[in-house]
Amino acid sequence: MKIKKLSLLALFTTIIMITFSCDKKPYVLTDEYIYIQKEERRNDSTEWQLVWEDSFNKDSLDTNTWSRIGLFESSKWKVPIEQWREVDNCFRYISATDSRVVTFDEDNIHLNGIINPDSVTGDPRPYLTGGIYSWEKFAFQYGRIEIKAKLDQAFGMWPAIWMLSEKDIYPDQHNGEMDIMETLNHDDFAYQTTHNHYTITLKQTEPEKFATAPIDTTDYNIYSVSWYPDKLVYAVNGVTSYEYPKVPGAGTYQWPFDQPFYLLIDQQMEHAWPGMITHPEELPISMTVDWVRLYQ
Numbered sequence: 629m630k631i632k633k634l635s636l637l638a639l640f641t642t643i644i645m646i647t648f649s650c651d652k653k654p655y656v657l658t659d660e661y662i663y664i665q666k667e668e669r670r671n672d673s674t675e676w677q678l679v680w681e682d683s684f685n686k687d688s689l690d691t692n693t694w695s696r697i698g699l700f701e702s703s704k705w706k707v708p709i710e711q712w713r714e715v716d717n718c719f720r721y722i723s724a725t726d727s728r729v730v731t732f733d734e735d736n737i738h739l740n741g742i743i744n745p746d747s748v749t750g751d752p753r754p755y756l757t758g759g760i761y762s763w764e765k766f767a768f769q770y771g772r773i774e775i776k777a778k779l780d781q782a783f784g785m786w787p788a789i790w791m792l793s794e795k796d797i798y799p800d801q802h803n804g805e806m807d808i809m810e811t812l813n814h815d816d817f818a819y820q821t822t823h824n825h826y827t828i829t830l831k832q833t834e835p836e837k838f839a840t841a842p843i844d845t846t847d848y849n850i851y852s853v854s855w856y857p858d859k860l861v862y863a864v865n866g867v868t869s870y871e872y873p874k875v876p877g878a879g880t881y882q883w884p885f886d887q888p889f890y891l892l893i894d895q896q897m898e899h900a901w902p903g904m905i906t907h908p909e910e911l912p913i914s915m916t917v918d919w920v921r922l923y924q
Contacts, residue, residue, distance in 0.1 A: 698724025729758030759894025771924035784905035839870035
């Protein structure tokens with residue numbers, strides 16, 4: 629009888645420990661893929677926990693988390709193939725079907741920019757690039773996202789790591805964008821930028837919407853943004869580049885960052901900002917990503 633009581637006590641203790649452990653998760657999972665940081669932890673970065681990561685070591689894309697971006701294939705940006713010349717944005721050359729622009733080794737994913745040798749009989753674009761995004765598969769609200777990546781350089785290149793609103797809950801305005809990393813050509817620094825209706829449509833310049841940070845052009849760098857209810861803190865290699873604050877009274881035009889966002893990582897080439905590809909002999913180029921990690 630005593631042994632039975634001890635067994636029941638042990639079982640009860642185990643259940644309590646498991647329940648407590650589950651309650652210690654710093655997030656609530658909604659829609660089975662959106663990590664919402666618990667309210668009581670949102671202003672405390674001292675005890676953030678690693679809650680999700682992708683190390684890209686499966687020799688293939690985890691399609692439970694990512695989709696490939698394609699100008700002709702992705703429903704969010706799809707255009708008819710005959711209209712590609714009219715596209716003047718970051719997805720001008722991006723392909724979801726060409727196997728050469730998204731490749732893997734045992735530890736990394738490579739998002740490549742290449743000369744397209746099949747532009748006459750196949751895809752008509754002279755260049756092709758690779759990119760991935762997590763829309764409707766992985767998103768989060770609040771926490772710190774980190775990406776370890778190494779960048780090849782070439783004139784006309786414009787790789788980017790950025791975030792967009794998962795749900796677009798404000799239908800009559802820009803729902804915000806966090807540019808965690810953008811770099812151009814042979815620059816030895818990265819841009820980190822915050823976009824919203826306040827800056828894009830209303831042309832407001834205060835608070836400052838961007839900063840630059842030095843990068844090692846020969847090695848990996850870690851790009852991050854720490855997202856709080858009242859500010860965004862951008863960093864490279866653990867060094868803060870700038871903070872973008874929530875302005876009291878400015879409303880959702882200035883702070884649409886109270887909703888889940890998803891991640892995009894893509895190689896981009898040719899635009900008014902980086903300019904044209906003037907040295908095609910520099911191609912192919914690659915953005916090599918080691919891992920992505922979310923802390924909350």
